[in-house]
Amino acid sequence: xxxxxxxxxxxxxxxxxxxxxxxxxxxxxxxxxxxxxxxxxxxxxxxxxxxxxxxxxxxxxxxxxxxxxxxxxxxxxxxxxxxxxxxxxxxxxxxxxxxxxxxxxxxxxxxxxxxxxxxxxxxxxxxxxxxxxxxxxxxxxxxxxxxxxxxxxxxxxxxxxxxxxxxxxxxxxxxxxxxxxxxxxxxxxxxxxxxxxxxxxxxxxxxxxxxxxxxxxxxxxxxxxxxxxxxxxxxxxxxxxxxxxxxxxxxxxxxxxxxxxxxxxxxxxxxxxxxxxxxxxxxxxxxxxxxxxxxxx
Amino acid sequence: xxxxxxxxxxxxxxxxxxxxxxxxxxxxxxxxxxxxxxxxxxxxxxxxxxxxxxxxxxxxxxxxxxxxxxxxxxxxxxxxxxxxxxxxxxxxxxxxxxxxxxxxxxxxxxxxxxxxxxxxxxxxxxxxxxxxxxxxxxxxxxxxxxxxxxxxxxxxxxxxxxxxxxxxxxxxxxxxxxxxxxxxxxxxxxxxxxxxxxxxxxxxxxxxxxxxxxxxxxxxxxxxxxxxxxxxxxxxxxxxxxxxxxxxxxxxxxxxxxxxxxxxxxxxxxxxxxxxxxxxxxxxxxxxxxx
Numbered sequence: 045x046x047x048x049x050x051x052x053x054x055x056x057x058x059x060x061x062x063x064x065x066x067x068x069x070x071x072x073x074x075x076x077x078x079x080x081x082x083x084x085x086x087x088x089x090x091x092x093x094x095x096x097x098x099x100x101x102x103x104x105x106x107x108x109x110x111x112x113x114x115x116x117x118x119x120x121x122x123x124x125x126x127x128x129x130x131x132x133x134x135x136x137x138x139x140x141x142x143x144x145x146x147x148x149x150x151x152x153x154x155x156x157x158x159x160x161x162x163x164x165x166x167x168x169x170x171x172x173x174x175x176x177x178x179x180x181x182x183x184x185x186x187x188x189x190x191x192x193x194x195x196x197x198x199x200x201x202x203x204x205x206x207x208x209x210x211x212x213x214x215x216x217x218x219x220x221x222x223x224x225x226x227x228x229x230x231x232x233x234x235x236x237x238x239x240x241x242x243x244x245x246x247x248x249x250x251x252x253x254x255x256x257x258x259x260x261x262x263x264x265x266x267x268x269x270x271x272x273x274x275x276x277x278x279x280x281x282x283x284x285x286x287x288x289x290x291x292x293x294x295x296x297x298x299x300x301x302x303x304x305x306x307x308x309x310x311x312x313x314x315x316x317x318x319x320x321x322x323x324x325x326x327x328x329x330x331x332x333x334x335x336x337x338x339x340x341x
Numbered sequence: 342x343x344x345x346x347x348x349x350x351x352x353x354x355x356x357x358x359x360x361x362x363x364x365x366x367x368x369x370x371x372x373x374x375x376x377x378x379x380x381x382x383x384x385x386x387x388x389x390x391x392x393x394x395x396x397x398x399x400x401x402x403x404x405x406x407x408x409x410x411x412x413x414x415x416x417x418x419x420x421x422x423x424x425x426x427x428x429x430x431x432x433x434x435x436x437x438x439x440x441x442x443x444x445x446x447x448x449x450x451x452x453x454x455x456x457x458x459x460x461x462x463x464x465x466x467x468x469x470x471x472x473x474x475x476x477x478x479x480x481x482x483x484x485x486x487x488x489x490x491x492x493x494x495x496x497x498x499x500x501x502x503x504x505x506x507x508x509x510x511x512x513x514x515x516x517x518x519x520x521x522x523x524x525x526x527x528x529x530x531x532x533x534x535x536x537x538x539x540x541x542x543x544x545x546x547x548x549x550x551x552x553x554x555x556x557x558x559x560x561x562x563x564x565x566x567x568x569x570x571x572x573x574x575x576x577x578x579x580x581x582x583x584x585x586x587x588x589x590x591x592x593x594x595x596x597x598x599x600x601x602x603x604x605x606x607x608x609x610x611x612x613x614x615x616x617x618x619x620x621x622x623x624x625x626x627x628x629x630x631x632x
Contacts (some may be wrong), residue, residue: 080377082481083436085436085439085440087443094543118472131615131618132618132619135618137436138376138378138436138437138438138439139437139618141379141436142376142565142566142569142614143614143615143618145562145565145566145611146566146611146614146615147611147615148614149562149563149566149608149611150611153605153608153611154605154608157602157605186485188571195503261562265443265447265546268440268443272440276436276506298458302451302454302455303451303455304451305447305450305451305454306447306448306450306451306452306455307451308444308447309443309444309445309447309449309450309451310444310448311444311446312440312441312443312444312447313441313444313448314422315440316428316437316440316441316444317441318423319425320437
C-alpha cells in the first residue's frame with residue numbers, strides 16, 4: 045500500500061499524511077527500543093528529536109549539503125546528546141521516567157533561549173524545496189523499512205534477549221554478565237539517533253521549526269502514546285500505534301480540537317486497565333480466538 | 342546583606358509550599374509504592390478549585406482551604422477506587438502506573454481547558470498586594486500565609502501519622518501490607534485513604550500556589566518535578582527530611598536568581614532533580630531508590 049505512489053497519483057494531503065506517518069512510525073519504533081524492550085519509559089524523547097532537527101536545519105542553512113547527509117549528521121549529534129542521559133539510566137522505573145521529564149524540559153528551555161542556534165521563539169526557516177518534499181515520502185518509507193527491520197532483528201537476536209533480561213531484573217541480568225550500563229547506553233544512543241534523524245527529516249519537510257514545538261512535552265508524550273496505543277514492547281505495536289495516532293490526531297484536530305488531550309488520556313487509561321499491549325494485544329487476542337475456532341472445526 | 346535577608350526569607354516562605362506539595366507525592370509513594378504522575382494535575386485542579394470559589398462565590402482563598410482539601414481528598418479516593426486499585430502492586434506495576442496516572446493527568450488538563458480556557462489565571466485578593474515588615478524586610482502577606490499554612494501541615498501530618506490509630510495503620514501498611522492483612526487492617530481502605538490524603542495535600546498546595554503565582558491548565562509539570570526533587574532528597578517516609586529538602590530546594594532556587602537569567606530559573610528545578618537522582622538517590626536520610 046505504501047508503494048502506491050508509484051502507480052497512482054495521490055493527493056497532496058494523503059501524501060503529506062503518509063510521510064508524516066512514516067516519520068512517526070520510525071520515531072515510535074525507536075522510542076520503543078528504550079520504552080518497550082528495555083523497559084525504560086522516556087518522557088523526554090522530544091529532546092533528541094529537536095536536537096536532530098535543529099542540527100540538520102543549521103547544516104542545510106550553512107552549506108549546500110545534501111539533505112540526507114544533514115539528517116544523518118543531525119541523528120548522530122542527537123544520539124550523542126542522548127548519551128547525556130547516561131547518569132539517569134541507572135535509575136529504575138518511575139525514577140528514570142520522571143528524570144526524563146526533567147531532562148526533556150531542561151533541554152527545551154536551554155534551546156529555546158539559545159537563540160543564536162534555534163532562532164528562539166521565531167524558529168528557523170529553511171528554503172522550501174518541493175522536490176525534496178516529494179522525495180521525503182520515499183526517504184521516510186525507507187527509514188521505516190530500515191527501522192522496522194532493525195527492530196525485528198533486535199527482538200529476535202541475542203541483543204533482544206539481553207535487553208529483555210535487563211528489563212525483567214537488572215541485578216539478575218548483571219549476575220549473568222549482561223551489563224545494563226552498556227546496553228542502556230547503546231540503546232539510548234541508537235534510539236536518540238533515529239529519532240534525531242526523523243527530526244531532521246521533519247525540518248526539511250516543513251521548512252520551518254521552532255524549539256517550543258520540537259522540544260515540547262507534547263511531542264515527547266506523542267512518542268509514548270504511539271508506542272503504548274500500539275503495544276509497547278512489540279514490533280508491530282509502534283507501527284500500528286503511530287498510524288492510529290497520526291490519523292486520530294488529524295481527525296481530532298479537524299473536528300474536536302478541544303478534546304485532543306482528553307481522548308488520549310482516556311485511551312491511555314483504557315489501555316492500561318484493559319489491554320496493556322494495546323492494539324497489538326487486541327489483535328493477538330482476536331487471532332487466538334480465531335485460531336481456536338478454526339481448530340475446533 | 343539586606344538583599345540576602347530578603348532572599349533567605351523568600352526561600353523559607355517558598356519552602357513551606359514545596360514541602361506541602363512534596364508530602365502529597367511522598368505519602369502516596371511511601372505507602373502505595375506508586376508515583377502519582379497526576380500529582381501536577383491535582384495541584385492544578387486545586388488551584389482552579391480555589392479560583393472558582395473565589396470568582397464565583399467570592400470565598401476568600403484561605404477560607405476555601407477546607408473545601409479544597411475535602412474535594413481533593415474525595416478526588417483522590419475516587420482515583421484510587423476507579424483506577425489505581427487495578428494496577429499490579431510493586432515493581433511490576435511501575436510503567437503501567439505511570440502511564441495510567443499520566444493518562445488521567447491528560448484528562449484533567451483537557452477538562453480544565455474545556456471549563457476554564459487556557460488562559461493564565463491567578464487568585465488575587467486584598468492580601469495579594471499587601472505586605473508586612475519583618476526583620477527589616479517587606480514580606481508579602483500572601484507569602485507569609487503560605488508559609489504559615491505550609492508549616493502547620495507537616496506538623497499536623499506528623500502528628501496524624503504518629504498519634505492516631507489511622508495514622509499508625511497507614512504507617513504499618515507502608516512497612517508491610519501483607520502482615521497488616523493478617524492483623525485485620527483493611528489494606529485497600531488504607532490505600533484509598535492514603536491516596537486521598539496525598540491528593541488533598543496536592544490540592545491545598547495548588548490553592549496556595551494560586552495565591553502566589555499564575556497558573557493555567559498546562560501547569561503542573563514543574564510542580565511535579567519539584568515535588569519529586571524534594572521527596573527524593575528528603576528520603577521517603579521522613580517528614581522532617583522532606584521539610585529540610587524543601588528548604589534546600591527553595592534556597593537553591595531563590596539564590597539561583599542571583600546568578601542565572603530569569604528564564605532559566607525554572608530549569609534549576611529540573612537540573613536539581615537530575616543531580617539529586619544521580620548523586621544522592623538515597624536522600625538526606627537514606628532510602629533505597631535504585632530498585
